Amino acid sequence: MRSIWLLLLLALGLALAQRYFSEQDLERIRASGPKYAEALVGQRPDQALCSIHKNRLPADLLPKFIEEQRALIQYPKDGKLMGDWKKGGAIFNNMAKANCFSCHFGSPLNLGGDVGPSLEKYGLNRGQSEAIQRYTYEVIYNAWAYFPCTVMYRFGVQGLLTPEEIADVVAYLLDPNSDFNTKPAAGRR
Amino acid sequence: MFLLLAWGLSQEVDPREEAKRQKELLLQTAGVLPSELIVEQGKELFYAKRGPKNASLEGCDFGLGPGVLKGASVRLPRYFMDTNKVEDLDSRIRTCMIQLQGFKPEEIKRSEVVAIAFYVAAQSDGMPVQVRLLYPSEKAFYELGERLFYARSGARDIGCATCHVTYLGKRAGVLPYADVINVAGKGAAMTHWPAYRYSNDQAWTMEDRIRACYGNLGHPAPEFYSPAVIALQLFMAYHANGAKAELPGFLR
Numbered sequence: 001m002r003s004i005w006l007l008l009l010l011a012l013g014l015a016l017a018q019r020y021f022s023e024q025d026l027e028r029i030r031a032s033g034p035k036y037a038e039a040l041v042g043q044r045p046d047q048a049l050c051s052i053h054k055n056r057l058p059a060d061l062l063p064k065f066i067e068e069q070r071a072l073i074q075y076p077k078d079g080k081l082m083g084d085w086k087k088g089g090a091i092f093n094n095m096a097k098a099n100c101f102s103c104h105f106g107s108p109l110n111l112g113g114d115v116g117p118s119l120e121k122y123g124l125n126r127g128q129s130e131a132i133q134r135y136t137y138e139v140i141y142n143a144w145a146y147f148p149c150t151v152m153y154r155f156g157v158q159g160l161l162t163p164e165e166i167a168d169v170v171a172y173l174l175d176p177n178s179d180f181n182t183k184p185a186a187g188r189r
Numbered sequence: 190m191f192l193l194l195a196w197g198l199s200q201e202v203d204p205r206e207e208a209k210r211q212k213e214l215l216l217q218t219a220g221v222l223p224s225e226l227i228v229e230q231g232k233e234l235f236y237a238k239r240g241p242k243n244a245s246l247e248g249c250d251f252g253l254g255p256g257v258l259k260g261a262s263v264r265l266p267r268y269f270m271d272t273n274k275v276e277d278l279d280s281r282i283r284t285c286m287i288q289l290q291g292f293k294p295e296e297i298k299r300s301e302v303v304a305i306a307f308y309v310a311a312q313s314d315g316m317p318v319q320v321r322l323l324y325p326s327e328k329a330f331y332e333l334g335e336r337l338f339y340a341r342s343g344a345r346d347i348g349c350a351t352c353h354v355t356y357l358g359k360r361a362g363v364l365p366y367a368d369v370i371n372v373a374g375k376g377a378a379m380t381h382w383p384a385y386r387y388s389n390d391q392a393w394t395m396e397d398r399i400r401a402c403y404g405n406l407g408h409p410a411p412e413f414y415s416p417a418v419i420a421l422q423l424f425m426a427y428h429a430n431g432a433k434a435e436l437p438g439f440l441r
Binding site: 114 | 329330332336337339340341342344345348352355356359408409411412415417418420
């Protein structure tokens with residue numbers, strides 16, 4: 001009996017969690033193209049929550065949201081959070097791949113944008129402690145675990161980068177021998 | 190290139206001012222603006238007897254009565270009784286090409302719709318945007334547009350507001366994000382579309398622009414003339430109400 005109630009509660013929770021578009025909206029979205037509809041009708045519960053609150057979650061929802069986002073983070077199989085900085089640089093500076101430079105300043109190859117914070121000389125300013133490696137890795141894997149509903153892509157959660165590729169980007173940012181830390185940033189901020 | 194870019198950034202040139210300067214420059218050197226040529230092209234298409242019914246578009250009702258073009262485009266999107274649909278400039282042109290000229294939907298060329306949109310929009314140059322939410326379906330489209338604007342979706346969690354509200358004026362790439370819903374109170378994007386973009390020689394309507402926004406971020410785009418692309422425009426146009434239109438737009 002108790003399990004039935006739990007199931008009902010769960011179903012209700014899911015129904016509430018996903019209710020962002022009305023039935024009428026969904027009908028019109030479906031009439032706007034199959035691929036477009038797929039992306040919007042298939043909105044995930046966490047995306048719906050950010051949409052409902054216009055990207056500013058109320059304080060009482062934050063602890064649960066952050067906990068759920070943290071639970072999505074996975075790590076490289078070998079446990080190394082710093083990989084190959086050269087591979088990381090190719091990912092960081094590729095517009096079709098991670099496209100980090102479009103929002104962040106600091107790349108020696110590409111003039112950076114100012115949507116995200118400047119990452120200039122990231123590793124020189126912060127060192128390479130286990131704590132900073134973990135923080136950097138986790139923010140790239142799932143930015144919403146630290147900055148709920150932020151614009152930054154959730155590279156790991158959404159499968160845009162593998163854990164190993166993220167570790168390569170961490171190395172690009174942190175390794176004192178990385179071009180990111182030895183060469184001057186392109187352009188002026 | 191980097192030096193030039195860096196110089197440009199340090200000067201903090203307003204992209205709208207820069208576009209005005211380029212417009213003057215083109216006018217002085219070429220004597221005519223590409224946007225004006227597209228308006229002329231649209232005018233020819235508008236008055237030519239074409240299609241299976243061998244008719245012009247002079248009888249097309251853009252909301253103010255058949256053939257009334259002045260002030261029509263700044264009042265779009267709006268609800269039309271004959272189609273029982275909320276339509277924007279693009280979709281209304283398409284409707285008239287089907288109804289008056291007898292074209293089949295698959296025969297309608299996008300480039301012709303764009304040129305005709307330039308001509309029709311040019312007749313509202315200098316007038317204030319004034320869309321309304323009178324009919325229930327206009328209200329429903331506005332609400333859908335608002336929800337789409339704030340929606341997060343796709344593998345990159347994208348959403349219009351995420352950049353065009355939260356990071357207004359910031360830059361990812363060369364240009365700062367445009368104020369598309371008049372957050373800063375200095376006018377909104379809907380006042381200058383359809384537009385000619387001189388940096389890549391493109392004639393675009395707002396439908397093209399919205400679709401490119403989605404496409405640039407790797408998200409599937411709503412189809413041309415679809416409810417979603419019209420709803421987003423009604424939402425943006427409502428926030429531009431009262432702002433003076435510059436039509437057709439001339440942009441970077």
